[in-house]
Amino acid sequence: MRVLPIRYSSDVTALTRFYEALGLRVGPVSRPGGWIEMPAEGGVLGVHRASAEDAGRCELAFAADEPLETVSARLRTAGFEPGPVTDEAFGHSLRVQDPDGVWVQINLYDRDLYT
Secondary structure, three states: OEEOOEEEEOOHHHHHHHHHHOOOOOOOEOOOOOEEEEEEOOEEEEEEEOOOOOOOOEEOEEEOOOOHHHHHHHHHHOOOOOOOOEEEOOEEEEEEEOOOOOEEEEEEEOHHHOO
């Protein structure tokens, strides 16, 4: 599983230029351009188009390399209650609250669906 923080922005182009200047590179991009993955040595930064009210928000997410049903079962065994596995335009997703009540998103990407 890779760490994948998601940075929401109302100006994806400007934010992408900023992180390129920091040394990240552009990876997979969604066909409409509202999602850009920027691989780094220790993970990936997701840049996601958002409304002005959500601009600046950051969400902790992970890119799974195993079926989300497996992740969900492991969380339940450990005493946590993940939400359902949801079919998304990019693959599948599930959300779960950590012990502090912060939502964490786990995604299983199917790049054929969006790049």
